[in-house]
Amino acid sequence: MNLLDMVKEAGIVGAGGAGFPTHVKLESKAEYILLNGAECEPLLRVDQQLMELFPDEIIKGFEAAGKFVGASKALIGIKGKHKKVVSILRDRIQELGLEGFVEVKELPDIYPVGDEQVLVHELTGRVVPEAGIPIQVGCIVVNSETALNMYYASIKEPVTQKYITVTGDIPKRLTVKVPVGTPIIDVLKLSGIENFDNYAVIDGGPMMGPVMSNLDGYVTKKSKGFVILKKDHHLVRKKSVSLEQARRVNRSSCEQCRMCTDMCPRYLLGHETQPHKMMNALNYNLTDIEGQKIAQLCCQCNLCELFSCPAGLYPKSANMYFKDKLAEQNIRYKPKKSEFKVRKSREYRLIPSKRLIARLGLYNFDKPAPMTEVDVNPEFIHISTRQHVGAPAVPIVCVGDYVELGQQIGKIPEGSLGATIHTSISGTIVEIEKDFIVIRRD
Incomplete structure (x- = not known):
């Protein structure tokens, strides 16, 4: 069994939050393989600690992947401020x-x-083309936790655990390893808070993560962190605005200063994404489909809404409005060129993380979240069949079956993009729903 087969069998997906099946990336040949250890979302602390605690395993998993795809160089990207880890x-x-x-x-x-x-x-x-992916410029990108999982796959250990940072306005900030399928509320209570009536939880980083509508979910392979803030924190209020509310605010206040575009990371790389034009199209009900297509180039980093706009408006929401509208009509943006040059202004418009954190109102919470050993042993776990990009996994177990830790319980549908799933505890299958396989711990 080669590395690709082992990675596929282990159910490895992008651990940085995207959830793209890793075995599909390994099917390509690349000049470079890149390790994404940047962890640029404020307050999250998983990757930097994994690289400190498991450097050999991560390096070996990364090297094996690089050799498998024929890369001539394997580059680990990590912020220079993490001097000890470097x-x-x-x-x-x-x-x-x-x-x-x-x-x-x-x-x-x-x-x-x-x-x-x-x-x-x-x-x-190099610059990845518009609407493109890194392999188009000879690169494959994997997350540091994904590289760790690839090492474990090489010794026949599937993905059953997830590293998560719990942080924010809480008594105890920490990073923990918990079984996939653990109730999210069990993880949140590790923060020292028992009653969440006055708190909101952001699923993921404070920039791109959504505010959770309820806390009834379960940990997946894509879970990265939970940011807990008081409900009256301005970041929570801002992220809780509906698309319709955002449209009304945008129409009343946008003055077309174009700061959202001028500071957009993808625009600065030479792409044509221009959120100020989407604001204009939304405000004046412009119907030019061709002009709206650039909304599909938005990477949803949220910099325009949470930092760049001097009026505190919602340019990303305008992008999302047209992006969704075009998707419904099955209309896709097609790049007009294949090579892109970085705009000269880019070096003057890079956003320092510390400045961003202060703007978000998170300065007082930008503190360590040390890796902590905890005992999280839920009686029931819910393994999602949809915790990756692609088709949901097909259950290969039945209600009443006894399964052991690490056993495969779901397979990739024939001819589809997807990932296998495994049980993270030993126990009995008690329910198989549309989206979950429920297992009771024995």
Whole structure:
């Protein structure tokens, strides 16, 4: 069994939040393989700690993937401010005799340097085409936790655990490893808070993560962090605005200053995404379909809404409005060129993370969330069949079956993009729903 088969069998998906099946990436040949250890979302602390605690495993998993795709160079991207981790990685690379192949490259402390297209440019100087993916410029990108999972796959261990940062306006900030399928509320209570009536929870980072409508969900392979804030925090209020509310506010206040465009990370890479034009189209009910297509180039980093707009408006929401509208009509943007040059103004418009954190009102919460061993042993776990990009997994177990930790319980549908799923505890299958397989711990 080769690495691709082992990764596929282990059910590995992008652990940084996207959830794209990793085995599909390994089907391509690339000049570079890049490790995304930027973790540019404010307050999240998973990747930087994993690289410190498991450097050999991550390096070995990353090296194996790089060799498998035929890469000539494997570049680890990590922010230069993490000096201790950078030193550890470089020492271990040398000790493992991989310095000719694996290299650590330091990234600036900016947002969103973890966006894979920004990362590709920072590490290789190349620009991914509009509406494109890194392989188009000879690159494959994997997250640091994904590389760790690839190492475990090589020793026949599937993905059954997830590392998560719990942070925000809470008594105890920490990063933990919990079984996939754990009730989210069990993880949130590790913060020292029992009653969440006065709190809101952001699922993921404070920039791109949505405010959870309820706390009844379950940990998936894509879970990365939970940011807990008081309900009256301005970031919670801002992110809780509906699309219709955002449209009304935009129509009443946008003065077409174009700051949302001028500071857009993808625009600065040379792409034609221009949120100020979408604001204009929305405000005046413009019907030019061709002009609306650029909304599909938005990476949803949320910089325009949460930092760039001086009036506090909702340019990303305008992009999403047209993006959804075009998707309903099955209309796709087609790039007019294949090569892109970074705009000259880019070097003056990079957003420092510290400045962003202050603007978000999170300065007082920008503190360590140390890796902490905890016992989270829920009686029931819910393994989602839809915790990845692609088709949901097809259950291969029945109600009443006894399953052991790590056993495969769902397969990829024939001829589809997807990922296998495994049980994270030993126990009995008690329910198989449309979206979940429920297992009772024995």
